[in-house]
Amino acid sequence: MTETERPLRADARRNRERIMVAAGELFARRGREAQMEEIAARAGLGMGTLYRHFPNKQALLTAMVGERFHGMAELARAAEQITDAGDAFETILRNYLEAADGDASFQLALMGSDDLEWERIRQQKAEFAAAVTRIIDRAVASGRVRADLTLADFTLVASGVISTMYFKPGGNADWRRHLQLALDGIRKPGTKGRPQRSGN
Amino acid sequence: MTETERPLRADARRNRERIMVAAGELFARRGREAQMEEIAARAGLGMGTLYRHFPNKQALLTAMVGERFHGMAELARAAEQITDAGDAFETILRNYLEAADGDASFQLALMGSDDLEWERIRQQKAEFAAAVTRIIDRAVASGRVRADLTLADFTLVASGVISTMYFKPGGNADWRRHLQLALDGIRKPGTKGRPQRSGN
DNA sequence: GCGGAAGCGGAACTCCGATTCCTGTTGGCC
DNA sequence: GGCCAACAGGAATCGGAGTTCCGCTTCCGC
Structure with a gap:
């Protein structure tokens, strides 16, 4: 109930998925060492987008x-x-x-x-x-x-x-x-x- | 042979020992997380002294x-x-x-x-x-x-x-x-x- | 097709811990 | 006792990674 569960806009949903994939690969390969900037880059997105979807690194992890x-x-x-x-x-x-x-x-x-x-x-x-x-x-x-x-x-x-x-x-x-x-x-x-x- | 092995001055030898003890305790308790400043403080010494004896954290570890x-x-x-x-x-x-x-x-x-x-x-x-x-x-x-x-x-x-x-x-x-x-x-x-x- | 809320980009900023640098102090030899 | 190289101290600097900010862009209901 904590989540207002508003349906994401199409591009947002797509980008969120990209982040998950990129983060998945990088965290898998490097553990915590993986950097937020790398993740954003690999997802082909900017830092702002990354942080819009996850409030901080810990949350993403x-x-x-x-x-x-x-x-x-x-x-x-x-x-x-x-x-x-x-x-x-x-x-x-x-x-x-x-x-x-x-x-x-x-x-x-x-x-x-x-x-x-x-x-x-x-x-x-x-x-x-x-x-x-x-x-x-x-x-x-x-x-x-x-x-x-x-x-x-x-x-x-x-x-x-x-x-x-x-x-x-x-x-x-x-x-x-x-x-x-x-x-x-x-x-x-x-x-x-x-x-x-x-x-x- | 790499080391010129010059005998340390009395105070230097004493301080080096203090560093070893302090670092030993802190690294033991916290692993790499232990900070150089804590170590210097616990040894009752300044940062400069610490770095005089060990060129960097890795060397101390x-x-x-x-x-x-x-x-x-x-x-x-x-x-x-x-x-x-x-x-x-x-x-x-x-x-x-x-x-x-x-x-x-x-x-x-x-x-x-x-x-x-x-x-x-x-x-x-x-x-x-x-x-x-x-x-x-x-x-x-x-x-x-x-x-x-x-x-x-x-x-x-x-x-x-x-x-x-x-x-x-x-x-x-x-x-x-x-x-x-x-x-x-x-x-x-x-x-x-x-x-x-x-x-x- | 328009308006504007939702979303995006990425440079700038913050934080924090390692490292440096320069000034003041001291042990040890004459 | 005096000299001075070795040593100590610790504030300032550096650097790297997370996070924030804000102007620009895109989706989507009307």
Whole structure:
């Protein structure tokens, strides 16, 4: 209700979209380092236009991250459909990481660096957490993962792998190896999950 | 040989030490965010003095991190003395992390954020890496850890845990839990290392 | 097709923190 | 005790990135 929700003029809507795209690319590549001027330039717009649509850099960043986070709850819900509890867990973790791959600002957000106004997306975050918790509970009950696994562990491990993405960008070999090590620490001791995937 | 190594005047030596202490505390608490002015103030000195001793902020940061890293090789050598190969590995990993605990700038450096002129300490880094590699080789041979473990994995896992320190500061419960999960992913599948420590 | 509100552009400005520079002070050797 | 190079202090300067301002332009309902 805070938003008066006046329909934007055609050009404004088009420009807003351009900003989102430009900001998305630059924040993804450079994280917070991306500069407002670059973003405006890449969108082919002036500074004034940029600031008409977003009151400041933080708001733009938050909007971008929020958009990226939008799909997460859906992702979790999809993983819940998987019958095998162990697979469900590995899938949500893997997909979560896959979603973070290649987007520096999103990675920072997920690692919890922020001061981002997560307020706006608190609900989606909660939804996601709830789904993951259900998946973990099921996986624990099935005996496919260590008995003491919690939602906090999910965050811990995911953030760890994301830090590899963030600090060792480039080929994705590193973070996938990190994920493999992490999964081996999570599975029920002695259990080898699924037959090893051939590739990575 | 680059340094003319002229003995510093008494007051200069004293002040340099004060700067190191002040910078150490502030960089530890706030990472790069620490400001030169704060550092000078905390050392009870003027800006000019600060800049007389270190040409710029980066140099000061590098010097601090270098000093912190100084003990690392020694740490590794000590761990090598441990008879049990598995224990040696866990000890060096644990001590490495313990050394990073509480120092934000060191954590950033170890995670590889930098642009730090690691040149100056490249040798110590190499020495440390060599010792860790020897420890890992021995642990692998002993069958106490997964057969495919490498030095790169050590870095991966350590950085992951350090990211927990960095992004979830405060109590150390989180990173220790993270370490536990990581160790469980590293130990030879089915092996339970030592009898579980009761506490953490 | 017109009027004017909504939108745009981008130069100018603000802020803040690193760095410099110049004046005053001091340790250490004769 | 006196000299003076080394050193200390800290105000002024510099520079870079975010944000503001305001005259100009464009959409859109009449």
